[in-house]
Structure formats: structure tokens, C-alpha cells
Amino acid sequence: MAGPSSVVVPRNFRLLEELEKGEKGIGDGTVSYGMEDGDDVYMRNWTGTIIGPSNTVHDGRIYNLKLICGPDYPEKAPIVKFYNKINMSCVAPDGTIDPRHFPSLGHWNRSYTMETILTELRREMTAPHNRKLHQPPEGSHY
């Protein structure tokens, strides 16, 4: 952890760091993200992808999500929404992640990243209360 002199990286430079990391590719590629509109100098809209974990009902499915990083990011969490229909405890009926049921958003802090959110969502898919939930047909969208 940073000491008392901790330096605060401003929003845009933080997002540029995340962009560069996303472009290089993360880990084994089971989660990824990039900018939705490469022309947007304010880097507001992002697209994330999660590959459903094996040994769950999500195995083999590819989930696309929208992440909106507002002007107060990363002080405030992004808004995160599934494009693909999914049945999961933290997902509202319109596909939006409900921060009350997803600690990475509900207890957000500025050290979290879009990678944190996607990785934690994928982990959530493997949770006992989610891994066997009946799912909407593959390929259906909100």
C-alpha cells in the first residue's frame, strides 16, 4: 500500500493505464475489456467480456457487458450492465449489476479497476447460489 504521501492518479490517466493493460490482454483471457468508442477522448464507454467458468451453467457462454465510467471515476464505481441475458443473484431484471448485491461495486474503492469488476463477476458465477441457476437461452439480449 502507498504511504501517507500517496499520489492520486487522475481519472483520465488512470483510464489510459487501464486501456493499455486491457490492450495487452489480461491473464488467461477469461476476462477482457476495451473502449467502446476509440474516438472518445473522455473514455466513458467500455465493453467487457467474460467467458463463463467451467463446471457451472455458464460454461462455454460468452458474456458481453457495458461499463460506464462517469466523470467521478475512479472515486465512484462505474455502472455495469450485461448485454447478454443472465440469471445471477446480483443482476437486476434489466441486466444492470445491483451494487447492493455485488461488493466490488457496493463497497467500491479507487484501487479497484474494470478488471477487478469483471474478475469478481466471473468468480460470482461460480458461487454455490449462482453456479446451477437456470439460464435464459444462450445468445438472448436485454
Added chain:
Amino acid sequence: MAGQAQLPRRIVKETQRLLSEPAPGISASPCEDNLRYFNVIILGPQNTPYEGGTFKLELFLPEDYPMAPPKVRFLTRIYHPNIDKLGRICLDILKDKWSPALQIRTVLLSIQALLSAPNPDDPLAEAVAKHWKENEKEAVETAKQWTLTYATDG
């Protein structure tokens, strides 16, 4: 505020000098809530397609500054072979040619100089560089148009 209490003396001195003796055509002022984060304005140099334009940039001094270079980016859109769509700048002193002997001022002067001397042989914006090499006159015309559209008030 974090980052404010223990701002290194070097940054304090550089900031004071930027404010008291600004370089011609360049202004840089720190944000109140983050003294490592600067709002920068560079005026388009004369006799370039950027003349008459007011270009906004942002600059951030990372934790390991001055051992590491500042991070700088254009916020105003600009048609230039070494500046990409997100405003990122391809300039050697911002990367491997950085030296702690350089300063915020020298970086900004170098960016201003880059506007006067586009280098399409070391491109960041590939399409713009190609345009520049194949038809410089037309590329310069596009750059003027962009200056008018994005970097001029009203």
C-alpha cells in the same frame, strides 16, 4: 488532501516558475485538489496548420517523477501524425529519452515544437501519417480545418 502535504520541493519549484515565468504560448496550472495534475494550454504556433488554435492538454506527474517522465495528453482533438485519437503523444522524451534533468517546461516546449515539426516517419496515428506522406498539402489543409473546428472558440 492526499498528495498535497508532501509535494516534493522540485515540483513546488517547477510549479512556481511555470506560473511566474510562463513560456510564450504555453500555460500550465495545477489543479487545486491535486497539485501533480496540471491543466495545460498550448497555442498553435505561427506558420503551422495549428495557428489560431487553443489546445487543451492535461499533464500528470507520477509518483516517481522526476525519475519517470510526466504523462501528457491532448484533450483538444488535433490532426497530427504523432498524436492519436485519444490525444496520446509520440515524443521520445516522454518515453525512453526522458531524463530527470528535463522539466515540465521543457516537455511542454517540446510538444509545442512537435506541432511545428510533425514527424510522419515515427507515427502514432498511422492514417494521419500516411496522409501526410502521400499528400502533405492536403493533410495540412485537414489539420487547419480541424484546428478551426475543434480548437477555436465559437
